[in-house]
Amino acid sequence: MLSLNEQMDIINRGNKEIISEDELAGKIESSIQTGIPLTVKWGADPSAPDIHLGHTVSIRKLGQFQNLGHRVVFIIGDFTAMIGDPSGKTIARKHLSRQQVMQNAETYKQQIFRILDPEKTVVEFNSRWCNALSFEEILNLTSKYTIARMLERDDFENRYRTGQPITIMEFLYPLIQGYDSVALKADIELGGTDQKFNLLVARDIQREYGQIPQVVITMPLLVGTDGTQKMSKSLGNYIALDDPPEQMYGKTMSVPDELIYPYFELLTDVTGEELEQIKKLLADPKCNPMELKKQLAKRLVTMYYDPQKAETAEREFDTIFRKKETPEQMSVHRLSANLLWVIKLLTEVKFASSNSEARRLVQQGAVSIDGTRISDPELTIKFKGGEVLKVGKKKFVSLEIGC
RNA sequence: GGAGGGGUUCCCGAGUGGCCAAAGGGGGCAGACUGUAAAUCUGUUGGCGACGCCUUCGGAGGUUCGAAUCCUCCCCCCUCCA
Known part of the structure; x- marks a missing residue:
């Protein structure tokens, strides 16, 4: 195991904030002395199994902890997913079936193990301990935090001020996430800066349950491909690990x-x-x-x-x-007929979702076949096979006759 | 429980009887420009083999030649008072 200073150097690289560095140093020191690795928690919602580069900022940091000999626990928030992190507009969450959760979890693992060591990663579902909670225990949990403190959270405060609805259930989200830390006896929890509130609540909850609060490490949020908003799946500005x-x-x-x-x-x-x-x-x-x-x-x-x-x-x-040339490799589409109306062609190859959209594309000059622009939406084309259809700047398909 | 405000297209938001497939902005898409982009500019943004027709303004009925707009009931959200 590396020395305290060496470990601190590595952990310090690239993060946004550590709360607190002194506590972290203390934990690492005692870990070195006792030989017991620290438990580093990281959680994710099971409903969005597409891991993107934004996530890797944290995952890569977890990888560093693994290299330092610590124990990484990846929590799949299958229970908390029923609530949904209150950050977004999505209020009504659909309930995922057990099977879907397991499936998504597998997809998750496949992706994170491209960065993390599967041997050294513990995967947990928070429903394991959450489902076991009695109503009484939940009441007990809710008694440990106040509305005023909840409203400190940016989203809540914002929504409250602008007259957006907030359900009591959403208030439970940070509490449950905090309870996860209690259940795991987490020493450290990692998350994006947008998770800071939840991560800090966990510290209070742990304290209430007589545990030493976890150290919170926040990682900077990666800006998405649009250059303005944070990378996220719902905004569509992401680069997925699974992208070809x-x-x-x-x-x-x-x-x-x-x-x-x-x-x-x-x-x-x-x-x-x-x-x-x-x-x-x-x-x-x-x-x-x-x-x-x-x-x-x-x-x-x-x-x-x-x-x-x-x-x-x-x-x-x-x-x-x-060079604005056609790519060497492109997918091939087999035409349903060799005489085809352009509009039909576009919907058939799924470059347009409706006739109207297809018409628009043609009228806007987005469509070309073998380099010749098609501008007449009424045109019917006779194919002999081997033609290349281009729509917009990046959609190409090679056309062949017959199904 | 009482009083008031509100639910409009992907999102925000205007529209309070026909000129409304519905202003404006954002986002998306396309075109132009460019060193890849971004920015900018222009166009476009419900559906239909289509200059006409069909469906859309929380839901269900109703008034009217005609309803996003008026009436009735219902559902949902917010604020204040209790």
């Missing part, structure tokens, strides 16, 4: 230039010196940021796939977007 290489590469390239630096910092293992270098280059007007972004995109694809796939992805990107 070309997509991972392409999405990274579509990120605003300002994100190049934070992405290198939070998502890759580049050293401090390299980061400095990147910062310098970005400030240099002679340097084309595209080159750095390509490095970033390639690096990410290499991390989650391999160098060859990264190479291919880069080549394809250059072909489509820089």
Whole structure:
């Protein structure tokens, strides 16, 4: 096991805030003395199994804890999912079946184990202890926190002030998450800065239950591909771990230039010196940021796939977007007939969800076949096979005759 | 329990009898521009083989030649008083 200072150095890198560093040092010290690893908690909602780069900011930090010999517990909040984290607008949550939860959990594991060591990761479902709680115990839990303190939470305060509904059930969310820490006797809990409130509540709850409060480590929120809002699945501005290489590469390239630096910092293992270098280059007007972004995109694809796939992805990107040519590889669609109305064609290959949308695309000049723009929405085309249909900038399909 | 305010398209939000498939903004999509992007500009944004028709403004009825708009009942949300 590494010394206190060495451990602190590693943990300190890239986080937003540690509450508190002194407590953390104390815990690490006693762990070194006793040889007992610290329990590091991290939780996730089971309803959204698409892990994206935003999550990896925390997951990578967990990986560091594992390397330091500590015990990482990944909690799947199947119980809390019934409530839904009150941060969003989504109030009514659909109840997930046991089977769905298990399925999502599997998907989760598959993804996080691309970063974490499966041997060293404990996976828990919080329904295990939550379902066992009696009403009396729940009342007891609710007696440990006040409305005033709940309303300190930004979302709650906001919604309360602007006249948005808040249910009592939502107040339970932070309490249950806190109770999870009690059940696990968590030493440390990791989360995004948006989780700070919940993580801090857990400290109070643990104290109420006679435990030493967990150390809270918040990680910066990754800005999504739109360059403004945090990366999230519901906003659609995310790069998923499961995105195929070309997509991972392409999405990274579509990120605003300002994100190049934070992405290198939070998502890759580049050293401090390299980061400095990147910062310098970005400030240099002679340097084309595209080159750095390509490095970033390639690096990410290499991390989650391999160098060859990264190479291919880069080549394809250059072909489509820089040279504006057709990609080498594209999916093939077998036409239902060899004489087809353009509108029908677009809906058939699912590049448009309705005839109206298809018409719009044609009228806007988004549609071309073998490089020739189609502008007449009434056109019927005769195919002989091998044609390439392009819609917009990035949708391609190769057409073949027959089903 | 009482009094008042409100529910409109993906989101926010205007509209209080026909000119309403519904202003404006956001987002999305497309086009132009560009060193990839972003930004910007322009267009578009319910459906239908389509210059006409069908469905939409919390739900169900009703008034009317005609309803997002008026009436009745119901559901939901918010505020204040208790």
